[in-house]
Amino acid sequence: MKTDLILAGVGGQGILTIAAIIGQAALLEGLYMKQAEVHGMSQRGGDVQSNLRLSDRPIASDLIPRGQAELILALEPMESLRYLPFLKQDGWVVTHSQPYLNIPNYPAPEQVNEELRKLPRTVALDVEKIAKDLGSAQVANTVMLGAATPFLGIGYHRIENGVERIFRGKGEAIVRLNLQALRAGADAAQAHRNP
């Protein structure tokens, strides 16, 4: 197997926690993995991304070549579009549907949706709403990861193991809440995937 994915968002949204969970799951699955992240200046509310590569064979480059990613997983819809050059022609874009407005010239939401609709395979969800319905906006990222689980190429239970490992230190209740969030995301993705 080989899954190249780009995690995208705005500095401070927490894409690195998602990367850490997938990383743990990949390690448990015995897969090779490389994950390049950006630290420093760009974390102050700027656009951030992480290249995550999983494979059952050794991986050469830390960066994903253009046109080869199976998946873009984004916490912000315009940010999901920024990395389109890296997406395979038939790759999936899984994104949070609500914009993060910290620039004056953000495009009209309808224009962003229009661009998303042009793509062959997308899932756009309001993960914040799903998280709030579960009782905590804090787990929105885990909902987002849940929505991506059908496209990761790693078994769902492995991702659950990854969630358990990452949140273990925060107590049983937090682990349980995040597992619920993961499930809610996965279910919502099945209901809203296009096609």
Add this chain to the structure above:
Amino acid sequence: MGKHLFLGDEAIAQAAIDAGLSGVYAYPGTPSTEITEYIQNATEAKEKNIRSKWCVNEKTAMEAALGMCYAGKRALCCMKHVGLNVAADCFMNAAMSGVHGGLIIVTADDPSMHSSQNEQDNRVLGNFAMIPMLEPSCQQEAYDMVYNGFELSEKTGYPLLLRITTRMAHSRATVETRRKKEQNRLSFPQDGKQRFILLPGIARQRFKALLKAQETFTRESEVSPYNVYFDAPDKRLGIITTGIAFNYLSENYPEGFEHPVLKIGQYPLPRKPIERLANACGEILVLEEGFPVVEEQLKGFLGRGLILHGRLDQTLPRDGELTPDSVGRALGKSIVAYYDVPEIVKQRPPALCAGCGHRDVYEALNEVLKSYPDTAKVFSDIGCYTLGALPPFHSIESCIDMGASITMAKGAAEAGVFPAICVIGDSTFTHSGMTGLLDCVNEQTPVTIIISDNETTAMTGGQNSAGTGRLESICRGLGVAEEHVRVMIPLKKNYEEMKGILREEIAYKGVSVVIPRRACIQTLKRKHPVRK
């Protein structure tokens, strides 16, 4: 021993611990910061009493590391690429004295300037100092190079420069760790005075020794496991890679190389395999992250002309980091279909956080400076507050190097600029601003120095700041008059008071220091997380 998922930085840190490290010396700087942080947070390092606190700047860090090596122990000294400029005085001369215990200096270069002012390639400085260099291609190699590097340093008697780049520092992969070694005992170099006292008579001898050592360094490179020759059938082209460029090449040949490849991970350049490649192949393509260091060196390396391709002849871009795609283009690989970025996608530059004290400083300052349209110049420095350059503030004129705000304001004032203002952060001030302040005091230059104090090194993630709690006494100690060291709390409700203080100190024809002080909100959040 075991398998771990490590950032390149973490692999280096764990390797140093496993190799019997006694101390790490560093000033934070992206992308090097996580090396020292890892050691600071490692329980194992605490148990072994490994010295790991942040230093005031890269120069003090390297000198202290050299002192530890003088006493026979193993030390690691880490910095971002521009940090080596600050430490260059010690760096060049540590190559003259050599070391007793092993010393590895890590330079984390930042091609494409993700978080830096330039993209200098510190292999140039490594060559300048004429010491052996290591450049890993993967996290495992980074681990191995450090794990074995201290012995190489002790065997040759010289410090090593380990050069990594952003994608190595900040990329995670699986690393297998090895058996733990004991720390060195305290011991002294037998010929210490003939090495460490660089009086001209001794320095001349040491330089001859360094020149002679080049043969040893080259021999080490020729037997190094990090310099590997891969033969392949198509000899029209030979390829040399350094560091992570090897990965981008491999990515383009998933089924194996078509052309012979020489992978370089240890310098000085190994002579024999380069001769072999040059003799076998018609032309040579050089793939290296950063400057065309090897490409330039190869011209005339063998005493004859070679047909070379790389960054100098535009086969690859002269600037910016390599990517699997730029390397693919250089190899003439066909382009995979891809989507364009839709036109509606707008830039999202970084910005000062909502609620950040620097915001209040710039807002008050902008108001005050409306009284001096066109004549006021604000010189700034390296840190979060450099973002005062962007909308809505547009407050600053410069950001050059650590501490330059104070001394540029001084020079500008001497040229006739009024008001000449400086905005510097607390950590940058203690890093390299204090000496410039003393210059100002000695000449009573009319400058207004704003030390925007958030009590942390914020940009790199909230490390301790060396002068926290002592900035006023430092300024007074350097000779700033007590009544012109003014402290204020940068909050909206205090704007009138802040503006008043700024106006008074701008009017004063001498050195004033204004210290707006409010803790960084990011650092506060980390220290006191909201419990849910």
